[in-house]
Amino acid sequence: MEHYNMNLTLKVWKQKNSQSAGSFETYQIKEVSSEMSFLEMFDVLNEQLIHEGKEPIAFDHDCREGICGTCSMYINGRPHGPWHGTTTCQLHMRAFKDGDTIVVEPWRAKAFPVIKDLMVDRSAFDRIIQAGGYISVNTGVTIDGNAIPINRENADKSFAAAACIGCGACVAACKNSSAMLFLSAKVSHLALLPQGEIERKRRALDMVAQVDKEGFGSCTNTGACEAVCPKEIEITNIARLNREYLAAGLAADK
Amino acid sequence: MLDAKIPAGKLEEKWNNYKGHCKLVNPANKRKLEIIVVGTGLAGASAAAALGELGYKVKAFCFQDSARRAHSIAAQGGINAAKNYQNDGDSVFRLFYDTIKGGDYRAREANVHRLAEVSVNIIDQCVAQGVPFAREYGGLLNNRSFGGTQVKRTFYAAGQTGQQLLIGAYQAMERQVALGNVEMFSRHEMLDVVMIDGKARGIIARDLVSGKLERYFGHAVVLCSGGYGNVFYLSTNAMGSNATAVWKAHKKGAFFGNPCMTQIHPTCIPVSGDHQSKLTLMSESLRNDGRIWVPKQKEETRRANDIPEEERDYYLERRYPAFGNLVPRDVASRAAKERCDAGYGVGTTKQAVYLDFKYNLINKYGRTEASKQGIHNPDQETLIRLGKEVVKEEYGNLFDMYEKITGENPYEVPMRIYPAVHYTMGGLWVDYELMTSVKGLYCLGEANFSDHGANRLGASALMQGLADGYFVIPYTIGNYLADEIAVKPIPTTHEAFEAAEAHVSERINTLLNIQGTESVESFHKRLGKIMWEKCGMARNEKGLKEAIVEIKALREEFWKNVRVPGEINEMNPELDKANRVADFLELGELMCMDALDRRESCGGHFREESQTEEGEALRHDDEFMYVSVWNYKGDERMEMLKEPLNYEVIQPTQRNYK
Ligand SMILES: Cc1cc2nc3c(=O)[nH]c(=O)nc-3n(C[C@H](O)[C@H](O)[C@H](O)COP(=O)(O)OP(=O)(O)OC[C@H]3O[C@@H](n4cnc5c(N)ncnc54)[C@H](O)[C@@H]3O)c2cc1C
Ligand code: SF4
Ligand code: FES
Numbered sequence: 001m002e003h004y005n006m007n008l009t010l011k012v013w014k015q016k017n018s019q020s021a022g023s024f025e026t027y028q029i030k031e032v033s034s035e036m037s038f039l040e041m042f043d044v045l046n047e048q049l050i051h052e053g054k055e056p057i058a059f060d061h062d063c064r065e066g067i068c069g070t071c072s073m074y075i076n077g078r079p080h081g082p083w084h085g086t087t088t089c090q091l092h093m094r095a096f097k098d099g100d101t102i103v104v105e106p107w108r109a110k111a112f113p114v115i116k117d118l119m120v121d122r123s124a125f126d127r128i129i130q131a132g133g134y135i136s137v138n139t140g141v142t143i144d145g146n147a148i149p150i151n152r153e154n155a156d157k158s159f160a161a162a163a164c165i166g167c168g169a170c171v172a173a174c175k176n177s178s179a180m181l182f183l184s185a186k187v188s189h190l191a192l193l194p195q196g197e198i199e200r201k202r203r204a205l206d207m208v209a210q211v212d213k214e215g216f217g218s219c220t221n222t223g224a225c226e227a228v229c230p231k232e233i234e235i236t237n238i239a240r241l242n243r244e245y246l247a248a249g250l251a252a253d254k
Numbered sequence: 255m256l257d258a259k260i261p262a263g264k265l266e267e268k269w270n271n272y273k274g275h276c277k278l279v280n281p282a283n284k285r286k287l288e289i290i291v292v293g294t295g296l297a298g299a300s301a302a303a304a305l306g307e308l309g310y311k312v313k314a315f316c317f318q319d320s321a322r323r324a325h326s327i328a329a330q331g332g333i334n335a336a337k338n339y340q341n342d343g344d345s346v347f348r349l350f351y352d353t354i355k356g357g358d359y360r361a362r363e364a365n366v367h368r369l370a371e372v373s374v375n376i377i378d379q380c381v382a383q384g385v386p387f388a389r390e391y392g393g394l395l396n397n398r399s400f401g402g403t404q405v406k407r408t409f410y411a412a413g414q415t416g417q418q419l420l421i422g423a424y425q426a427m428e429r430q431v432a433l434g435n436v437e438m439f440s441r442h443e444m445l446d447v448v449m450i451d452g453k454a455r456g457i458i459a460r461d462l463v464s465g466k467l468e469r470y471f472g473h474a475v476v477l478c479s480g481g482y483g484n485v486f487y488l489s490t491n492a493m494g495s496n497a498t499a500v501w502k503a504h505k506k507g508a509f510f511g512n513p514c515m516t517q518i519h520p521t522c523i524p525v526s527g528d529h530q531s532k533l534t535l536m537s538e539s540l541r542n543d544g545r546i547w548v549p550k551q552k553e554e555t556r557r558a559n560d561i562p563e564e565e566r567d568y569y570l571e572r573r574y575p576a577f578g579n580l581v582p583r584d585v586a587s588r589a590a591k592e593r594c595d596a597g598y599g600v601g602t603t604k605q606a607v608y609l610d611f612k613y614n615l616i617n618k619y620g621r622t623e624a625s626k627q628g629i630h631n632p633d634q635e636t637l638i639r640l641g642k643e644v645v646k647e648e649y650g651n652l653f654d655m656y657e658k659i660t661g662e663n664p665y666e667v668p669m670r671i672y673p674a675v676h677y678t679m680g681g682l683w684v685d686y687e688l689m690t691s692v693k694g695l696y697c698l699g700e701a702n703f704s705d706h707g708a709n710r711l712g713a714s715a716l717m718q719g720l721a722d723g724y725f726v727i728p729y730t731i732g733n734y735l736a737d738e739i740a741v742k743p744i745p746t747t748h749e750a751f752e753a754a755e756a757h758v759s760e761r762i763n764t765l766l767n768i769q770g771t772e773s774v775e776s777f778h779k780r781l782g783k784i785m786w787e788k789c790g791m792a793r794n795e796k797g798l799k800e801a802i803v804e805i806k807a808l809r810e811e812f813w814k815n816v817r818v819p820g821e822i823n824e825m826n827p828e829l830d831k832a833n834r835v836a837d838f839l840e841l842g843e844l845m846c847m848d849a850l851d852r853r854e855s856c857g858g859h860f861r862e863e864s865q866t867e868e869g870e871a872l873r874h875d876d877e878f879m880y881v882s883v884w885n886y887k888g889d890e891r892m893e894m895l896k897e898p899l900n901y902e903v904i905q906p907t908q909r910n911y912k
Pocket of ligand 3: 063
């Protein structure tokens, strides 16, 4: 891999807290190595700002390995930036070139209020899980793991859905701020396993009700979520969720 | 003074006996008892869930924005359990034995045996919760092998095992939140333990969004705050992983066990430049399928694929024919360092070795797949294509991650890897019940010192975290709380809460008021450099003594010249970091002191003065068969106690993986 350095202009959203109005600030940053990660570029910028006696930019991050789902930047109009199937923390600077201007904003959705600069409050996702995103078993009262054989195809599909990292990019990408991809990933993860069968109906109804309560918009099948999801969660999960929901609704009507 | 409270009786009966005789709390009383759980990784989330299910009133804390984001989420390769589903000779005893031996005979027999016993329950529990483990076509659970063992006992979910296990525990905990048994406080950082009449009775936490200090009461406090590998600045840990919770507890009287015991993981993506903020692990499971080598010629300039087979040195297979690429981590790391130091390293920095998948892509996976599909005499290309498909299924996300970071395609060229700080075996000293030396204060998961001795085997941290949380603490905490049922919740206006909060507040104010010229980050980097060079993969008396002096000086400079921007009563990530780095600057010194005391090599602790002629670690059981237990005496004074390790079942020998 050829390495190179670049000078960049950054336009970053600054907002003191949830009450105040925010605005863009412009920063210049020099000698950025193409080997850096996008967040390392932010580290360097923040070091520069601290040295100049200015406020650093607050952003969420933790694992920097694309798995915790904490990082959440809206980069040049796309959640997590230009690379397909990649979180902000795994995006590397070789995606950019010398002289580029990069615009960075927080997730924008009514259900995800901004806390500071690029950080938002995603606790709505936890409450959606609380509404039914689990299998109700207590600790210790279980049977042998191999007593429940699971057909490999379903196990694989379930795993693919369970790979969702709860980052919220799907919501940020959607013009309606719909949380359907996130929700459907959880419902699919559990519905595809025999262990999840028993609570299947109640789960779908309760979780959908919570999503509505949190103020997420409705799904109009634009597919924007699937296009930006860093874990490539498939939109077919939404179709599965709709079937689950419909079936549960019919059963409940009786 | 140091009583590990190991139950009497035969090793394999101790835990059952304990469970049969420990005190119980009846359901009505459980509802009146409050428990604080700090941390929601595998240890904390499983503990909070299990305790909530029992009916205790639990308050759980994490500094991330959601419990699901704890560092456990990043664990890749798998979790061990003595299920013997492969019928390859595994058993509870063998897992126990491998763990003790892997830990270079510096762990407690009784704890490790219990761990091996409950390992089988963990898998059952996780399956019941819907953890989508890898399966065979017949629908049953699949296994892979990890280092330091000769059986296949590792359960996994591609390269995302930690994620799937944590989501299972997180969901179980959220279920308890919905039921009102657990109250969750995310974006909260515990900054002190509150002690009343010699018992832990609560914590002071900072709401990281508003910046306010808050007080929380608990009849007992359970710390599950993870490891402290970030003392080294660069490690495979998440950026936020820190030692603050355990360090504050230590300063309130909880002893620290084996602080110098650090695990350096052999297979991580090498450092690329000064901007490096963390290092990325390439799971140990890859050593199953990859072969490690360096060129036989020094200063080799050819590209990896142009170096012919006979000019490659598969040094692990050469030095350790019995275990080959699957030697334990400490051995593999030192061997890589030895080759690089001797001038055989690869890549631009020469601080790397190759991890090559081609052989198994073709031979193991390619051929099996071809025969499954009925392709006779497949050519090389077909084999590679088929092999790639299988590897993608097994490790897909890891290969992608490597490519995103390095820009190189590991299906085509070998990975470049180098050892990096990964895990801390040391931690708060706990007894058999996982209670620290402070009454009512428990410590679970990576944060305690208990089960891995001087070196942890791969896939055993996840096992320990879940064992502690799901299966141990629910029993042992009852044994303590049974005597606390008459204690009414203590109002947080109590003077002990006042004093603890005032102490925390004063420190935060001091940090903000220094207004020096150096950033927190720059101090952290400098500390990391000292630790890596002098208390890293190889240690010696001279270096450690220098490190202690240097760290002291750095700490002084920090308190004079650090610059923390922003304000107190607001979200202030720089302040959070400053608090953590200030603690690392104290803990780092203790680690060096401990490493200095232990004039033997064992596991991950390699003292250059103590090695065999072949350069292997040389233990001195006559002198060092103990856990070093550090007691904070105030004003930076430390005293070391020793917990002797008495082996009743296993006969310690020099480890041999040849
Ligand atoms: C990249 C990587 C891969 C790994 N792969 C494997 C593997 O394949 N198999 C294996 O067995 N092990 C693996 N490990 C090791 C294993 O993941 C960890 O040891 C284990 O997950 C630690 O779990 P824990 O619950 O003890 O702590 P963590 O998961 O680190 O959780 C700590 C929790 O404490 C909270 N916390 C910390 N301090 C405070 C505070 N002051 N106030 C409030 N909350 C606080 C955090 O918010 C977090 O919730 C891996 C580790 C790494 C780094
Ligand atoms: S579905 Fe994808 S985009 Fe949405 S939260 Fe999950 S991982 Fe993120
Ligand atoms: S920081 Fe964890 S996914 Fe980006």
